[in-house]
Ligand code: BES
C-alpha cells in the first residue's frame with residue numbers, strides 16, 4: 001500500500017494535467033454536433049487505460065456512442081472488480097452563465113473548496129470521478145500492488161439514458177463477469193462527513209404535446225373562444241401536485257415502499273444544515289412534500305418535475321398569438337418498488353384523461369430506469385467503508401442519493417451484480433449546472449481511497 005500511495009503523491013501534478021486533457025474534450029452525448037468529440041474522448045480514455053497498464057483495451061462501437069473496455073486479470077481465482085463510469089457530459093448551456101469556459105478547465109478556490117476546485121463541464125460528473133479509478137489502478141499496477149482483478153467499462157451515454165449499454169451487457173455477460181461493480185458517480189455529504197449512497201432513484205422521463213387549433217391564431221380574433229394549449233398545459237401540470245405537494249396522479253404511490261420510523265430516523269441522523277442549504281441556493285425556504293425532511297424528499301420519496309416548457313412566441317417584443325401547440329418535458333424520480341414501465345403508463349393514462357375537450361394530447365416516453373437499493377452488509381460495501389475510514393479518518397455514513405444511474409438496476413437484473421456507489425463529489429459541485437466543479441481535495445482523496453478498497457476487498 002505504501003508504494004501505491006507514494007506513487008500517487010509523486011504523480012499528483014501529472015494526474016491533474018491528464019484529467020485536464022479529458023476535460024478539454026466536449027463529449028456532450030445529447031447533441032449530435034459533438035459526436036466526433038464524443039468518439040475522440042472515447043479514444044483518449046482508451047489511451048489512458050493502456051498507459052495505466054490495462055490489457056485488452058477496446059473502444060466498442062454501439063448504435064450510439066462507444067463504450068471503452070479494458071481489464072487486468074492477474075489471477076482468475078482472485079475476485080474481480082468491475083469499475084463503471086461515464087466519459088460523456090451534459091450540455092454546457094446556458095454558456096453565458098459560466099465564469100470560465102466550460103471546456104477550458106480552470107482552478108479556483110471557493111468557500112467549500114479552499115484548496116481549489118477544477119471548474120469544467122464533467123469535472124465531477126463523471127470525468128473527474130471515473131478518472132480517479134484509472135489513476136489509482138495505475139498506481140497499484142506500477143507498484144505491483146494490484147491485489148485482485150479489475151475490469152473497466154466506461155460508457156458514453158449515461159447522460160442520455162445508457163440506451164445501448166443494456167444491450168452491451170446482455171451480449172457480453174462472460175466478458176463482464178465480476179464480483180461487484182464499483183462506481184464513483186455520486187456525492188459525499190461533505191468533505192468532513194464522508195458517506196456512501198446506498199440507493200439511487202429511478203426515472204421516468206416523458207415529453208407531452210398539447211395541440212389546440214390546426215394553426216397559430218390571432219389572439220384577439222379567436223382568443224377566449226378556442227382552447228389555448230399553453231393555458232391548458234399549465235393547468236394540467238399544476239394539477240399534478242396537491243396543496244401538500246403530494247403527487248395527485250391516481251395510483252402513483254401504490255407501490256412506494258414507506259420507510260419504517262427507525263429507518264427514517266436513521267436517514268435523518270446524517271448532519272444537515274437547512275440554513276446552509278438555503279444560503280447556498282439563495283432561497284428563503286425549502287419546498288416539498290409535506291411531512292418529510294429534505295433528506296427524505298431527495299432520497300426516498302418520488303417526485304414529479306417539469307424540466308422544460310415551451311410554446312407560442314418567445315422572441316423579442318410581443319406577438320398576440322394563440323398558439324397551436326404547447327410542449328413540456330416532465331420527469332419523475334422513482335423509489336423502490338416503483339418501476340419505470342408502470343409509472344410511465346400511470347402518468348400517460350392520467351395525463352390523457354385530464355385533457356379537456358378542445359385539445360388533443362400526446363405523451364412520448366423518453367428514457368427511464370428503475371430505482372436501486374444497495375446492501376450495506378456486503379463485503380464490497382464494508383471494503384468501501386473501510387477504505388474511506390482510512391483516508392477521511394471517519395467511518396462513512398450510509399445514505400441515499402437522489403439522482404439516477406439507470407444502468408445500476410440493469411447490472412443487478414442482467415449481470416446479477418450488486419454495486420457499491422463510492423462517490424467523492426459534493427451535491428454543491430454544480431453538476432449539470434453552469435460552473436460545474438470538482439474539488440482538488442475530492443479528486444486526490446478519491447485516488448488515495450480506491451487502493452484501500454481493493455486491498456480490503458481482495459482479502
Ligand atoms: N452522476 C449522476 C447521478 C447522481 C448524481 C446520482 C449525484 C447521485 C448523486 C448521473 O450522471 C446523472 O446525472 N444521471 C441522470 C440520469 C440520466 C438518465 C440523465 C439524472 O440523475 O438525472
Ligand code: MN
Nearest residue numbers: 125126158185
Ligand atoms: Mn454521472
Ligand code: MN
Nearest residue numbers: 125159431432
Ligand atoms: Mn449526470
